[in-house]
Every structure is written in structure tokens, then in C-alpha cells.
Amino acid sequence: MPAGLSPVAPSAAIRARQFSHLFGARPTLKNLDLDIRPNEIFGIIGPAGSGKSTFLRALNRLNDLVPESKVQGRLEVGGLDIYAPGTSVVELRRRLGMVFATPVPLPRSIFENVAFGARLSGVKGQEKLRALVTDALEKTALWDEVKDRLFESAVKLSGGQQQRLCLARVLALRPEFILLDEPTSGLDPVSTMRIEEMLRRLKAEYTIVLVTNNTKQAARVADRTAFFLDGELIEVDDTVKIFSAPSDARTNDYILGRFG
Amino acid sequence: MKVPIPPRLEQRLVQVLLLGFTAVTVFILLFIIYFVLRRGLPALSLGFLTRNPAEMGRSGGIFSTIVGTAALTLLAVAIAAPLGVGTAIYLTEYTRENWVTKVIRFGASCLAGIPSIIFGLFGFILFVTALGFGWSLLSGGLTLAFMLLPTIIRTSEEAIKAVPQSFREVSFSLGSTRWQAVTRVVLPAALPGIVTGIILSIGRSIGETAAVIFTAGSALRLPTSLFSSSRTMSVHFYILAREGISMPNAYATAAVLVLAILLINLATYAMMNRFIRRFR
Numbered sequence: 001m002p003a004g005l006s007p008v009a010p011s012a013a014i015r016a017r018q019f020s021h022l023f024g025a026r027p028t029l030k031n032l033d034l035d036i037r038p039n040e041i042f043g044i045i046g047p048a049g050s051g052k053s054t055f056l057r058a059l060n061r062l063n064d065l066v067p068e069s070k071v072q073g074r075l076e077v078g079g080l081d082i083y084a085p086g087t088s089v090v091e092l093r094r095r096l097g098m099v100f101a102t103p104v105p106l107p108r109s110i111f112e113n114v115a116f117g118a119r120l121s122g123v124k125g126q127e128k129l130r131a132l133v134t135d136a137l138e139k140t141a142l143w144d145e146v147k148d149r150l151f152e153s154a155v156k157l158s159g160g161q162q163q164r165l166c167l168a169r170v171l172a173l174r175p176e177f178i179l180l181d182e183p184t185s186g187l188d189p190v191s192t193m194r195i196e197e198m199l200r201r202l203k204a205e206y207t208i209v210l211v212t213n214n215t216k217q218a219a220r221v222a223d224r225t226a227f228f229l230d231g232e233l234i235e236v237d238d239t240v241k242i243f244s245a246p247s248d249a250r251t252n253d254y255i256l257g258r259f260g
Numbered sequence: 261m262k263v264p265i266p267p268r269l270e271q272r273l274v275q276v277l278l279l280g281f282t283a284v285t286v287f288i289l290l291f292i293i294y295f296v297l298r299r300g301l302p303a304l305s306l307g308f309l310t311r312n313p314a315e316m317g318r319s320g321g322i323f324s325t326i327v328g329t330a331a332l333t334l335l336a337v338a339i340a341a342p343l344g345v346g347t348a349i350y351l352t353e354y355t356r357e358n359w360v361t362k363v364i365r366f367g368a369s370c371l372a373g374i375p376s377i378i379f380g381l382f383g384f385i386l387f388v389t390a391l392g393f394g395w396s397l398l399s400g401g402l403t404l405a406f407m408l409l410p411t412i413i414r415t416s417e418e419a420i421k422a423v424p425q426s427f428r429e430v431s432f433s434l435g436s437t438r439w440q441a442v443t444r445v446v447l448p449a450a451l452p453g454i455v456t457g458i459i460l461s462i463g464r465s466i467g468e469t470a471a472v473i474f475t476a477g478s479a480l481r482l483p484t485s486l487f488s489s490s491r492t493m494s495v496h497f498y499i500l501a502r503e504g505i506s507m508p509n510a511y512a513t514a515a516v517l518v519l520a521i522l523l524i525n526l527a528t529y530a531m532m533n534r535f536i537r538r539f540r
Contacts, residue, residue, distance in 0.1 A: 062433055067356050094435035104426045107449055117434035120444070166430075173434060 012076075013038040013177065013207045014059065019073035021051075021058050021231075023066060028054045030231045031073065041199060041208045043222025043239060045215050047254065051231040052211040056179050059209070060096040061089050078176065094121060097170030101182040103162035105154035110146050113154045113165055117173040136168040140198060160191025167198065178202065180210045184217065196221050215255055219243045227251045293518060300515025303508040309516070313480050317496060318506045322513050324482040328397070328490030331483060332476060333465045335401030336408055341458055343405070344412030348454075351413075352420045353442050365417075372410035379407045380474030388475055395489040400476025407471055408461040415460065419453025420446060452532050459528050463521050469494045493517050 012035035021029040029051045036042045044052045063069040114133040137143040142164045184192040218225045226236035235248045246252045314320030383403030393399040431441040477489030500510035
């Protein structure tokens with residue numbers, strides 16, 4: 001949290017109050033009430049179409065790219081109402097780094113991919129950028145693998161490396177939050193494990209929201225987990241509780257694989 | 261009764277048929293090139309390229325028409341490329357599909373279908389007479405630019421649309437403005453397609469005669485300014501052949517034209533390959 005933004009550390013880093021989202025007339029999120037705490041890994045599980053990704057994309061307002069996207073209610077990030085008129089979407093997105101389901105390396109060099117966000121915000125000077133890139137690649141355990149080919153195309157990396165590159169690209173933004181949208185859905189078990197280890201380490205510095213199709217992944221890494229169904233928040237609790245004694249029968253059915 | 265064709269045979273037949281089509285296409289292309297070079301190369305020499313035409317083109321070279329062609333083409337592309345690519349960016353990235361974009365796109369398609377001689381007439385009335393530019397490189401360049409616009413808009417639009425949406429999402433999610441997303445992600449990825457469109461239009465403007473005769477005129481002097489009338493190689497070829505001035509020189513000019521277009525294409529492909537290898 002940057003200094004001066006909030007005098008008191010807020011109890012919730014992200015807070016939704018009666019927050020709804022619609023694509024045209026179709027509601028995709030219905031009256032969410034949800035608190036995400038600072039420095040936790042917050043898992044979101046639910047079947048396809050339950051609104052998990054929509055919620056994530058509401059947080060960094062990526063839904064705005066879809067023409068008929070509308071919101072109601074209140075969604076706060078770090079105490080700021082992000083849908084209030086006059087909010088700078090560009091600044092908001094710099095605070096919430098996002099990793100997508102399929103790794104999307106831009107058709108540039110490894111270095112330029114990681115430095116992309118920093119360059120956008122006007123960071124100049126090879127020294128500064130280099131330090132930033134090195135740091136981000138070290139944090140994602142990619143440095144040793146790519147240090148000799150920083151200026152080669154990022155597209156040539158393996159899938160797992162590409163996804164870690166995308167994470168490094170986000171870290172180089174120096175964000176406060178990391179949003180992950182099914183980040184390991186296309187990766188092999190070993191690459192998945194590495195990403196999960198990384199997330200556990202990163203939560204000391206960041207608040208992490210992890211949307212996943214893989215309930216076991218939420219069980220492994222999330223501190224608290226929310227279950228979404230048809231755009232509604234069915235329940236949210238400590239991960240241990242959700243996976244051992246959920247209070248809603250639908251949560252239990254989903255976790256046990258009875259539907260979804 | 262339906263005679264069943266064994267799948268292997270069918271596969272084989274289709275393959276042979278398609279190969280045949282390709283062979284015919286390539287053969288026609290090569291034959292045209294061979295024909296033009298066969299007739300043109302004997303009269304071609306370094307002097308032909310570096311000397312100005314004399315006696316209406318009966319003797320001398322074609323230097324002034326090479327300069328005229330290059331100047332006119334560069335001018336037309338310099339005007340049409342920014343306008344066309346800009347329009348394509350606007351249509352794809354800055355507006356949502358609505359009736360205005362449909363009208364613009366429909367207008368551009370109609371423009372593409374108009375015969376070049378109509379463009380020539382339009383250019384003659386607007387630039388040569390009404391605006392008083394006279395028969396000049398400027399009138400010709402502007403006229404050609406309008407003629408090229410639809411092609412450039414259409415090819416740029418297709419190239420920009422082919423850039424994966426995920427690239428834009430990544431760019432926006434990393435805090436880019438729309439303009440930054442366009443200039444740093446979309447345009448570099450679309451560049452090969454955009455350049456292909458521009459090359460096509462360069463070829464078209466080099467080969468254009470009707471629109472050029474009406475607007476740039478057919479003076480044989482070396483052009484000295486934007487307001488000089490000038491003759492392009494295509495126009496020179498047309499006049500030499502049509503008036504029966506000199507068939508050898510006409511074919512030699514044609515050979516230079518064909519070689520120039522080949523060269524431009526080769527150079528561009530080489531450039532694009534290097535570019536693509538750097539970024540893919």
C-alpha cells in the first residue's frame with residue numbers, strides 16, 4: 001500500500017457491497033458482499049459461467065472493454081470506490097496486476113515483455129529497467145533460465161516459462177494486488193507446482209486473488225475460499241472450513257464433483 | 261447410380277487437380293514475365309536507365325519517367341498510407357460497430373470498385389482545374405492517393421482485426437492507454453499485413469495509366485517540383501506503344517517496370533522476414 005493513500009491500514013483490501021454486474025440485460029454478478037484481506041491468497045472456485053472471471057475483471061475494470069458492461073453497487077480497492085466517476089482506470093490497473101489463463105507473451109523479447117508495464121508508465125533509463133526486470137525474473141525463478149537470452153523472443157519459451165514470465169511482467173508493475181485467472185489451467189503439474197510455490201511466497205508482499213477451476217488448487221494455496229454459483233456468492237470461509245465442513249450443500253456438492 | 265470413388269483415389273485426384281490449378285497460375289505469371297523480358301531486355305542498357313528520352317521516346321532513355329514514377333508513387337503512398345491506416349485504426353480500435361462505421365466501410369468498398377479513369381477525371385476537375393494545380397505531380401499524387409485509400413483501409417483493417425484480442429487485454433491490464441495499446445502492441449503485430457497492403461498499392465500506382473495521364477500529364481522533362489507535369493513509365497509505355505513511336509523502347513520500359521515491381525516485392529519480403537524473426 002503506497003504511503004498516504006489511507007491513514008489506517010484497512011481491514012479489507014478489496015470490499016464489495018451489493019455489487020452487481022451485467023452484460024446488457026444478463027446479470028453476471030448478483031449483489032456480492034465480499035471482503036478480501038490484505039496479504040491473503042483469496043481463492044475463488046465455481047463452475048464455468050459462475051462469474052469468477054467476471055469478478056476478477058470487474059476489479060481491474062477490464063470488463064469495461066465489453067460494450068454492454070454495466071455495474072451496480074460498490075466495489076472498493078484499497079478504500080477507493082473504483083467505479084466512482086473520475087477514477088483513473090490506467091492507475092487502477094497498475095495497482096492490480098493480472099495473469100490470464102493462457103500465457104500471453106507479447107511478440108517481443110523477454111526483457112521487453114517484463115519491462116512493458118514500466119515503460120508504459122514512463123520509466124526510462126536502461127539501468128532502472130534492467131534492475132526492475134532482473135528483480136521480477138528472480139522473484140519468479142526465471143532469471144537463471146533466461147538470463148543469457150533476455151533479448152530473444154519471449155514466444156519461444158515453454159508454456160510454464162511463459163506463464164512465469166507473465167507473472168514477472170505483472171510484478172515489474174510493482175502492484176499491490178495480483179489477480180490470477182486460472183493461471184495454471186494449461187500447464188503441466190510441475191509448472192503448476194512452481195507457480196503455486198511462488199504464490200505462497202508472494203503473499204507476504206501482495207494481496208492475491210486466485211480464480212481457479214481446480215478446486216484442489218484452492219485447497220492447496222488459498223487462505224480463504226469463496227464459492228460462486230450463477231453469479232452469486234454462495235459462501236466464503238477459511239479454506240480449511242470450506243473443504244471440510246461447508247455450510248451450504250451446493251458448495252459440498254461442487255467440491256465433491258457432483259456438478260460443474 | 262452413384263459410383264463410389266475410393267477415398268484414396270479421391271484424395272489423389274483432388275491433389276492433382278489443385279496442383280494443376282497452381283501450375284497454370286504460376287505458368288501464366290512466368291510466361292508474362294518471360295515475354296516482357298524477352299522483348300524488352302535487348303533494348304535495355306545502363307544508358308537507357310540514365311538518359312532522358314529524346315525524339316518523343318524514339319531514342320534516348322527513360323530517366324525522367326523513372327523519376328516521375330518514383331516521385332508520383334512516393335507522394336501517393338505518403339498521402340494515402342497515414343490516412344488509410346489512421347482510418348483503419350479508428351474503425352477497429354476507437355469505435356464500436358454502428359451505422360456510421362458501416363457507411364464508412366461501404367463507402368470505401370464502393371470507392372475500390374470505381375474505374376481508375378473516373379478517378380482521373382475527378383482529379384482533373386478538382387485538382388488540375390478547380391484548385392489550379394495544373395497537370396502536376398501534386399495533382400497526380402493526390403488522385404492516386406484517393407484511388408489507393410480503399411485498399412489500404414481494407415488491408416490494414418483486416419491486419420488489425422487479426423491481432424489477438426488477448427494482446428489488447430494484456431496491454432490494458434498492464435496499465436496502457438488506448439493509444440499505447442495501439443502503438444505498442446496492435447500496430448507492431450499488424451505491421452506485416454499493413455505493409456503488404458501498402459506494397460500492393462505501390463504496385464497499383466506504379467502500374468496506373470488512366471488516372472495519371474489526366475492529372476500528372478505526360479511531359480517528358482525531368483520534373484523539378486511538385487507542380488511539374490511528369491510522365492510515368494506506364495504512361496510512357498502506353499504512349500510509345502499506342503502511337504507506334506518505338507516498340508523496342510516500349511518493351512524495354514515494360515521490362516524495367518516488371519523488374520522494379522519484382523525488386524520492391526523481394527525487398528519488402530526480406531524486410532518483413534527480418535522484422536518477424538525479431539519479434540516472433
